[in-house]
Amino acid sequence: MKKDFKKTFYLLFLLSSLLVIFIANVTPEVYDYLPKLPWPLRVCPKYTAVRSITPLNNTYHFMVSAYMDRRVKGFDVRIISIFKRDSIQPLYCLFCCAGQLSDTVPAKIVQHSDNFGFPFVTTDVMCPIPGNCDATHVTLQTQPVRTNALNQIWLPIGNKKSKGHEERKLQFNFTVCISNLFGDYNNVLQFAQTLEMYKLLGVDRVVIYNTSCGPDLNRLLQSYTKTGFVEMVPWPIDLFMNPSRGWLFSRSGGDLHYFGQLTTLNECVYRSMERSRYVLLNDIDEIIMPYKHNNLMSLMNTVQQQSPKAGVFLIENHIFPKKHFEPTGRFHLPQWSGVPGVNILEHIYREEPDREKYHPHKMIVQPRLVEQVSVHEVLKTFGAIYTVSPDVCRIIHVRVPLRGQLKLEELKEDKRLWDFHEELIPNVDKALRRAGLLGSEGGR
Ligand SMILES: *[C@@H]1O[C@H](CO)[C@@H](O)[C@H](O)[C@H]1NC(C)=O
Ligand SMILES: *[C@@H]1O[C@H](CO)[C@@H](O)[C@H](O)[C@H]1NC(C)=O
Ligand SMILES: *[C@@H]1O[C@H](CO)[C@@H](O)[C@H](O)[C@H]1NC(C)=O
Numbered sequence: 001m002k003k004d005f006k007k008t009f010y011l012l013f014l015l016s017s018l019l020v021i022f023i024a025n026v027t028p029e030v031y032d033y034l035p036k037l038p039w040p041l042r043v044c045p046k047y048t049a050v051r052s053i054t055p056l057n058n059t060y061h062f063m064v065s066a067y068m069d070r071r072v073k074g075f076d077v078r079i080i081s082i083f084k085r086d087s088i089q090p091l092y093c094l095f096c097c098a099g100q101l102s103d104t105v106p107a108k109i110v111q112h113s114d115n116f117g118f119p120f121v122t123t124d125v126m127c128p129i130p131g132n133c134d135a136t137h138v139t140l141q142t143q144p145v146r147t148n149a150l151n152q153i154w155l156p157i158g159n160k161k162s163k164g165h166e167e168r169k170l171q172f173n174f175t176v177c178i179s180n181l182f183g184d185y186n187n188v189l190q191f192a193q194t195l196e197m198y199k200l201l202g203v204d205r206v207v208i209y210n211t212s213c214g215p216d217l218n219r220l221l222q223s224y225t226k227t228g229f230v231e232m233v234p235w236p237i238d239l240f241m242n243p244s245r246g247w248l249f250s251r252s253g254g255d256l257h258y259f260g261q262l263t264t265l266n267e268c269v270y271r272s273m274e275r276s277r278y279v280l281l282n283d284i285d286e287i288i289m290p291y292k293h294n295n296l297m298s299l300m301n302t303v304q305q306q307s308p309k310a311g312v313f314l315i316e317n318h319i320f321p322k323k324h325f326e327p328t329g330r331f332h333l334p335q336w337s338g339v340p341g342v343n344i345l346e347h348i349y350r351e352e353p354d355r356e357k358y359h360p361h362k363m364i365v366q367p368r369l370v371e372q373v374s375v376h377e378v379l380k381t382f383g384a385i386y387t388v389s390p391d392v393c394r395i396i397h398v399r400v401p402l403r404g405q406l407k408l409e410e411l412k413e414d415k416r417l418w419d420f421h422e423e424l425i426p427n428v429d430k431a432l433r434r435a436g437l438l439g440s441e442g443g444r
């Protein structure tokens with residue numbers, strides 16, 4: 001009796017198993033409703049970073065982003081971070097390997113040498129990936145044991161080369177990195193003119209780190225984002241600390257240099273590493289302008305030929321004080337009268353830099369040849385550094401005067417921007433119109 005029951009049970013079990021297998025194979029849409037077998041069990045990543053700034057639990061530090069980087073021997077991954085300098089402690093990398101946790105690896109913590117006296121500093125955290133790990137995500141812990149590992153917030157690892165595509169064609173020739181937008185900055189006209197000038201010079205992408213901006217500029221940037229020319233990266237640094245508006249702690253106080261500019265510049269170099277031939281590190285009110293070539297590509301072909309090993313090109317900054325106007329008013333255009341901001345075409349007088357006093361350079365870099373950057377120089381590079389002659393290329397920087405004591409007669413006339421006016425003006429009009437910022441269509 002008992003034996004019979006067992007037999008029937010087994011038979012029923014066998015039949016139902018066969019039925020399940022049959023349904024699973026023949027009608028996949030039914031299979032979707034059957035409980036999926038939890039194998040292989042994916043334990044990570046449960047939480048992935050949604051913001052560009054992620055506080056690191058039980059520390060005073062912040063993680064920003066993680067990228068593959070095998071250029072320094074013994075390491076595979078670099079986590080760009082912001083560390084509190086007086087609280088540096090040992091940390092351990094934990095990897096998510098195709099859904100499974102890795103063992104922890106002691107991390108190498110490298111503070112950038114430029115901190116300008118601020119308590120927080122841009123820091124690279126470097127780790128090797130343990131063997132047999134197809135790493136998709138990484139995080140940091142304060143303990144070598146995997147405590148509370150499932151609740152960790154994971155950073156996706158960027159710049160992973162897919163197998164067989166190591167020499168992928170670069171998507172962009174030139175990327176401009178605009179480090180920080182903050183306050184209620186609303187200089188729309190100069191912003192639109194500058195972006196359109198970049199386009200004419202051959203820039204493919206402009207990456208902008210945004211803490212906050214004024215209402216009209218916000219509209220303009222939303223509109224440029226839709227076209228794919230501008231890539232906005234949210235940068236809510238003010239939610240986590242008191243960022244400084246200045247560059248020197250002893251002068252302006254605060255937690256971190258200039259809203260985290262040094263961190264965002266480095267982040268942008270790594271973000272661009274596998275997709276852009278060159279990266280321009282300048283501010284939005286600066287245009288890196290070739291004076292002997294029509295665009296950036298022919299400029300770079302020439303200077304790169306002169307210095308094939310160079311990975312960093314220093315470009316001298318030249319200030320065009322916005323208080324001096326070109327006298328004929330030729331480009332004082334009526335359609336721009338209601339658009340807030342500076343009209344760069346109206347400012348043609350340039351200060352000669354006082355080369356004794358200030359470090360007047362910004363940079364074009366080959367991202368794959370630089371390891372750490374600062375604002376005016378690279379901190380660590382694998383290539384040579386080349387200073388481009390100001391006759392060949394210089395920065396047009398319309399702003400308040402730097403050498404305010406100079407009289408108009410002491411400034412040099414420079415109408416290089418005017419060479420582009422025929423294309424530039426209609427393009428600026430189009431961009432402003434698209435954003436609803438031109439004339440009667442404007443929402444002002
Ligand atoms: C951070 O620490 C708290 C308290 O120890 C814990 O409850 C929380 O889960 C931790 N979060 C992460 C992301 O590890
Ligand atoms: C980059 O420059 C090369 C040479 O000038 C050109 O052929 C190519 O189309 C450019 N690529 C992009 C994405 O603009
Ligand atoms: C810039 O950041 C502010 C504050 O978070 C946000 O309201 C605004 O939409 C952002 N603008 C763009 C163009 O991303």
